[in-house]
Amino acid sequence: MFESADLDHRIDKEQWAREVPELRSALLAAQYELVKSARFPVILLIGGVDGAGKGETVNLLSEWMDPRHIQTNALRPLPEEPGDRPPMWPFWNALPPKGAIGIFAGSWYTVPLLARVYGDIGGAELTRRIQDIARFERMLTDEGALLLKFWFHLSKKEQKRRLETLAASKKTAWRVTDTDWRHFALYDRFRKISERVVQGTSTGEAPWIIVDGADARYRGLTVGRSILGALKKRLSHASPPAVVRAPPLIAPVDDVHVIGSLDLTKKLASEEDYEDQLAKQQGRLNLLSRHRKFAKISIVVAFEGCDAAGKGGAIRRVTRALDSRHYEVIPIAAPSDEEKARPYLWRFWRRIPARGRMAIFDRSWYGRVLVERVEGFCAEPDWMRAYSEINDFEEQLVKNDTLVVKFWLQVSPDEQLRRFQERERTPWKQFKITPDDWRNREKWDQYVAAVGDMVDRTSTAHAPWTLVEANDKYFARIKILKALADRIEERLE
Amino acid sequence: MFESADLDHRIDKEQWAREVPELRSALLAAQYELVKSARFPVILLIGGVDGAGKGETVNLLSEWMDPRHIQTNALRPLPEEPGDRPPMWPFWNALPPKGAIGIFAGSWYTVPLLARVYGDIGGAELTRRIQDIARFERMLTDEGALLLKFWFHLSKKEQKRRLETLAASKKTAWRVTDTDWRHFALYDRFRKISERVVQGTSTGEAPWIIVDGADARYRGLTVGRSILGALKKRLSHASPPAVVRAPPLIAPVDDVHVIGSLDLTKKLASEEDYEDQLAKQQGRLNLLSRHRKFAKISIVVAFEGCDAAGKGGAIRRVTRALDSRHYEVIPIAAPSDEEKARPYLWRFWRRIPARGRMAIFDRSWYGRVLVERVEGFCAEPDWMRAYSEINDFEEQLVKNDTLVVKFWLQVSPDEQLRRFQERERTPWKQFKITPDDWRNREKWDQYVAAVGDMVDRTSTAHAPWTLVEANDKYFARIKILKALADRIEERLE
Numbered sequence: 001m002f003e004s005a006d007l008d009h010r011i012d013k014e015q016w017a018r019e020v021p022e023l024r025s026a027l028l029a030a031q032y033e034l035v036k037s038a039r040f041p042v043i044l045l046i047g048g049v050d051g052a053g054k055g056e057t058v059n060l061l062s063e064w065m066d067p068r069h070i071q072t073n074a075l076r077p078l079p080e081e082p083g084d085r086p087p088m089w090p091f092w093n094a095l096p097p098k099g100a101i102g103i104f105a106g107s108w109y110t111v112p113l114l115a116r117v118y119g120d121i122g123g124a125e126l127t128r129r130i131q132d133i134a135r136f137e138r139m140l141t142d143e144g145a146l147l148l149k150f151w152f153h154l155s156k157k158e159q160k161r162r163l164e165t166l167a168a169s170k171k172t173a174w175r176v177t178d179t180d181w182r183h184f185a186l187y188d189r190f191r192k193i194s195e196r197v198v199q200g201t202s203t204g205e206a207p208w209i210i211v212d213g214a215d216a217r218y219r220g221l222t223v224g225r226s227i228l229g230a231l232k233k234r235l236s237h238a239s240p241p242a243v244v245r246a247p248p249l250i251a252p253v254d255d256v257h258v259i260g261s262l263d264l265t266k267k268l269a270s271e272e273d274y275e276d277q278l279a280k281q282q283g284r285l286n287l288l289s290r291h292r293k294f295a296k297i298s299i300v301v302a303f304e305g306c307d308a309a310g311k312g313g314a315i316r317r318v319t320r321a322l323d324s325r326h327y328e329v330i331p332i333a334a335p336s337d338e339e340k341a342r343p344y345l346w347r348f349w350r351r352i353p354a355r356g357r358m359a360i361f362d363r364s365w366y367g368r369v370l371v372e373r374v375e376g377f378c379a380e381p382d383w384m385r386a387y388s389e390i391n392d393f394e395e396q397l398v399k400n401d402t403l404v405v406k407f408w409l410q411v412s413p414d415e416q417l418r419r420f421q422e423r424e425r426t427p428w429k430q431f432k433i434t435p436d437d438w439r440n441r442e443k444w445d446q447y448v449a450a451v452g453d454m455v456d457r458t459s460t461a462h463a464p465w466t467l468v469e470a471n472d473k474y475f476a477r478i479k480i481l482k483a484l485a486d487r488i489e490e491r492l493e
Numbered sequence: 494m495f496e497s498a499d500l501d502h503r504i505d506k507e508q509w510a511r512e513v514p515e516l517r518s519a520l521l522a523a524q525y526e527l528v529k530s531a532r533f534p535v536i537l538l539i540g541g542v543d544g545a546g547k548g549e550t551v552n553l554l555s556e557w558m559d560p561r562h563i564q565t566n567a568l569r570p571l572p573e574e575p576g577d578r579p580p581m582w583p584f585w586n587a588l589p590p591k592g593a594i595g596i597f598a599g600s601w602y603t604v605p606l607l608a609r610v611y612g613d614i615g616g617a618e619l620t621r622r623i624q625d626i627a628r629f630e631r632m633l634t635d636e637g638a639l640l641l642k643f644w645f646h647l648s649k650k651e652q653k654r655r656l657e658t659l660a661a662s663k664k665t666a667w668r669v670t671d672t673d674w675r676h677f678a679l680y681d682r683f684r685k686i687s688e689r690v691v692q693g694t695s696t697g698e699a700p701w702i703i704v705d706g707a708d709a710r711y712r713g714l715t716v717g718r719s720i721l722g723a724l725k726k727r728l729s730h731a732s733p734p735a736v737v738r739a740p741p742l743i744a745p746v747d748d749v750h751v752i753g754s755l756d757l758t759k760k761l762a763s764e765e766d767y768e769d770q771l772a773k774q775q776g777r778l779n780l781l782s783r784h785r786k787f788a789k790i791s792i793v794v795a796f797e798g799c800d801a802a803g804k805g806g807a808i809r810r811v812t813r814a815l816d817s818r819h820y821e822v823i824p825i826a827a828p829s830d831e832e833k834a835r836p837y838l839w840r841f842w843r844r845i846p847a848r849g850r851m852a853i854f855d856r857s858w859y860g861r862v863l864v865e866r867v868e869g870f871c872a873e874p875d876w877m878r879a880y881s882e883i884n885d886f887e888e889q890l891v892k893n894d895t896l897v898v899k900f901w902l903q904v905s906p907d908e909q910l911r912r913f914q915e916r917e918r919t920p921w922k923q924f925k926i927t928p929d930d931w932r933n934r935e936k937w938d939q940y941v942a943a944v945g946d947m948v949d950r951t952s953t954a955h956a957p958w959t960l961v962e963a964n965d966k967y968f969a970r971i972k973i974l975k976a977l978a979d980r981i982e983e984r985l986e
Contacts, residue, residue: 055816062817067809068824068855072817105818316560324551324565325598331561338829362561 002195005153005210011217023224024064030231031065031101038099038341040144042231046105048152049190050183051162052213057152058105060220061227070101084298084354086400087111088136092349097341098144108133109197116193117186126193130200132392139389141205142382143343146234149206150223151198152213156187257452258467264412267472274474281481282321288485289326293492295356298402301484302364305409306447307437308419310473314409315360317477318484328353332363344368344386345393352397364406365390369454374446387457394463403491404463407480408451409470413444495688498646498703504710516717517557523724524558524594531592531834533637535724539598541645542683543676544655545706550645551598553713554720564595577847579893580604581629585842590834591637601626602690609686610679619686623693625885632882634698635875636836639727642699643716644691645706649680750945751960757905760965767967774974775814781978782819786985788849791895794977795857798902799940800930801912802963803970807902808853810970811977821846825856837861837879838886845890857899858883862947867939880950887956896984897956900973901944902963906937 034042044061046054062070073094083089088108096102112129115121121129140147154162163180166172183190198208209226211219268274288294301318303311319327330351339347345365353359368386372378394404411419420441423433440447459465466483470476527535537554539547555563566587576582581601589595605622608614614622633640647655656673659665676683691701702719704712761767781787794811796804812820823844832840838858846852861879865871887897904912913934916926933940952958959976963969 055818058817059813059815063809063813066805067812067817067820067822068805070822072821074818103817312559312561316556319560320552320556322552323548324555324560324596325548325567327560328565329560329563336829336831338831 002153002191002210005212006155007212008214009212009218010215011221013217016217016221019221023221023228027064027224027228027231028066030228030235031069033235034101034231035066035069035099037235038097040146040234041096041098041342042101042146042148042227043096043140044101044103044227045107045109045147045149046103046152047107047109047149048194048211048213049154049159050180051159051166052152052154052211053216053219054105054152054213056216057150057219057223058103061103061223064224065101069099070103071096072103072105074105083400085352086396086402088396089349089352092346095140095342095346097338099341108136109201113190113193113197117190126197127200130197132396134201134203135388135392137201137203137206139343139345139385139392142385145343146230147206148227148230149201149208150226151194151208151210152219153210154213156191158214159184159187257448258455259410259448259451262410262467262469264410264415264469264471266469266475268474268478271474274478277478278317278481281478281485282317284485285318285321285481285488288488288492289322289358291492294326294488296401297491298353298355298400299358299488300352300397300402300404301358301360302366302404302406303360303362303409304364304366304370304407305468305470306411306416307440308416308423308432309409309411309470310476311362311409313473314407314468314477314480315362317481318360321481322358326356327358327360329360329362332361332367344382345389348393352402355401365393366406366454366458369458370447370450371440373450374440374443387454390458391460391463394458394460398462403487405484405487406458406463406465407468407483408455408465409468409476410451411470413441415471416441495646495684495703498705499648500705501707502705502711503708504714506710509710509714512714516714516721520557520717520721520724521559523721523728524562526728527594527724528559528562528592530728531590533639533727534589534591534835535594535639535641535720536589536633537594537596537720538600538602538640538642539596539645540600540602540642541687541704541706542647542652543673544652544659545645545647545704546709546712547598547645547706549709550643550712550716551596554596554716557717558594562593564589564593566595566597567599576893578845579889579895581889582842582845585839588633588835588839590831592834601629602694606686606690610683619689620693623690625889627694627696628881628885630694630696630699632836632838632878632885635878638836639723640699641720641723642694642701643719644687644701644703645712646703647706649684651707652677652680750941751948752903752941752944755903755960755962757903757908757962757964759962759968761967761971764967767971770971771810771974774971774978775810777978778811778814778974778981781981781985782815782851784985787819787981789894790984791846791848791893792851792981793845793890793895793897794851794853795859795897795899796853796855796902797857797859797863797900798961798963799904799909800933801909801916801925802902802904803966804855804902806966807900807970807973808855810974811853814974815851819849820851820853822853822855825854825860837875838882841886845895848894858886859899859947859951862951863940863943864933866943867933867936880947883951884953884956887951887953891955896980898977898980899951899956899958900961900976901948901958902961902969903944904963906934908964909934 034040046058048054058072058074062072071094091104091108094102094104112121112126112133116123116126137147163176163184167176198210202208209222211222213219268277303315305311315329319329328351332347335347348361348365351359351361368378368390369383373380373383397404420433420437423429455465455467466480468476468479527533539551541547551565551567555565564587584597584601587595587597605614605619605626609616609619630640656669656677660669691703695701702715704715706712761770796808798804808822812822821844825840828840841854841858844852844854861871861883862876866873866876890897913926913930916922948958948960959973961969961972
């Protein structure tokens, strides 16, 4: 697929001088419209062959447009050995907000591609990574990002000529490194594998644009015009309608569902029984947190549940067993404006824990398929795609030695009513009950359906849900502590 | 000053059982009021002798209050060798937002104190660092933070007994490290130096509270009650009135001021002259950015100036000389809500560059003493104290090998009017002119006074202002490029 780029594309000085001024001011005007509207972010990937002008093009774009609204990320490719956080973490963190342009020179393609070229990973692993990348990029475009991917190509002959020219001059010889020559020796292999990657990740929403890198003027005009065209097209349309990719959810034909099948009468025999078991499970958890392997993993715990199901109380029973240096509790309320300007999962990615730490989320990324779905805060296609995005997110955590533990706390409507009324009666609990709580209660059946779908679609082998019968708060707390300790124990041994 | 803590303070089981429930619920209620009002952050420092129960107290507080609104920071003390960013950077980043409690176990005291105990720094250097800390803490309290500092003390006898008890049991022997015994051997020295530090940083707004750490119940009640008392007192009052510490500014008795003395008629001879000098200075800058020592320093450039003085154009002339991997342009507009919830300088601290990078601020931290002062967006005491806070900020940057370069671009009222009118006439420049610009123009004299005060108070030896006569944009750009290159050159050689 690089054949066209193998041809000799050249733009002469006159054409360049004629076209650039107009292109520049059009690009600048489009950029300011982007900034002003702040409707979507633009993400530019610059990949390809060394020496094909990637760096020069990044500089050119920063010069043509207003650099105040461009973020350039020359992220060093991460080492293959496991880092503190998943490989995609630095990229998530560097995502530009709506209205800005983020340029990635050295992107999520760099590591898998080079790993395959060097033979560190096999073809099957590369295929898997390409699929991961494709899903990540689909999420970006689904979230509204304008994603443009440029692949800079050089023919073998041209690359050789270029390296030799640089090496021949005293002034530029330092720019040619041993790595460059080693890569050149691998040219054919690199080309074959690149073709496969470019092919496997050229999608309708984000195709690769192949650019012959031999002629600086040709590549500059090609990239500039491509960006201008895509930007203008996107700015002139309203946001594209969201697309549903998941099969439609089927309303259950009977009244049997995962929530209905819970036995909410489960309870502990006595308060004494509770105190005994509490001490035992907290002791276990504490011991586990001092296990020598604990520092090598990280733990993410998500608490979801009906209003007044006892999430806060359960979380405090967990944290009391731990040293405060080992955990962080992250309450999820309304997103900040920095969070609103980025893809939905960004606010969770930025908070994932380092090794040796536990992050306890009081409500979580599941808000998308629970409250946002039921209350209509996001469109159906958006929460429909969230299931697979969430599964991808959790899978990446698990692959990076993070234990993902998820609890759903369920109470019956009667028990919830009792607790609401108790909160209203108790002065220091009144802050815990709001008109929202009463409103949510009226949508009980819709929430039950949403929870059922959530569990069906996101209880995976690597991150299963634990459903907790929570009418008896003692029973619930012990079940949670025990399940958490079991999961950690299993992971450490 | 630790004499009282040398005494044997004990609380018996009965008193503990009697007092704790009430204390806990009062603490929790106060915490929720804090969360709801989100008026100020609470910052708790836990310092003192090893083995005096610092960690246990942090855990206790997380247990007594709602851990969802507590951030615990067990920041590893930074190594003494220079890091990528100034020593205070991790602390700035970890500051809690309004409404939250941030606990620092291992704080900005840890490194200077141990460095002095080990003899790595002398007494004079310790004094200097104590002064830095005192200024930082005054900034925190001036910004509204409730700062509570607890010093956990153990008598020498008690510390020895404690280490021996731990070491004697198989279960706990692992907790006693060689470092613990080495520190114990230095007990008297540690005590003497601690006394000096505690004394030098006990201020009216943030005194140290000395706690005898020998008895767990005594120290738990002491800390809990202190926090409760301070929190309730602070919540019951409106925000304390800001205090002016700087001497009042004197209105000039004549019409001679730094801005008035600029010769705004300065200009270049011709456009050709400009092109020549531009190429020359950009070439210099580019060469400097590839200097082998460039990777060891970082550069912060602040651009300030009248509206329409040509900041953006000048910035683009700088960035064009650089590789986009070497710089970032940071436009300063309205703060995000995460930024509004923290001290004024937080949003600048979080963006300071790593070594080898240049951060170009298009408008900067000087907004406080310019637009915020003139427009009345902040109270006089707040902008009055900003001068010294800014000087501290820049001094910390400079000490960490950051070159701080500051430009003020000045145009005459007539030239500004001409540019405003031109912007209104030119379709693709219209977005650059807003009603605000016309309003600011009416306050010309107030801005001139503010700029004069700013230059007087913040043009320091380590971070001087460069005033730029900007009626001729060519002259201005060349002056800026040359000054920047000169400063970098001087720094690298």
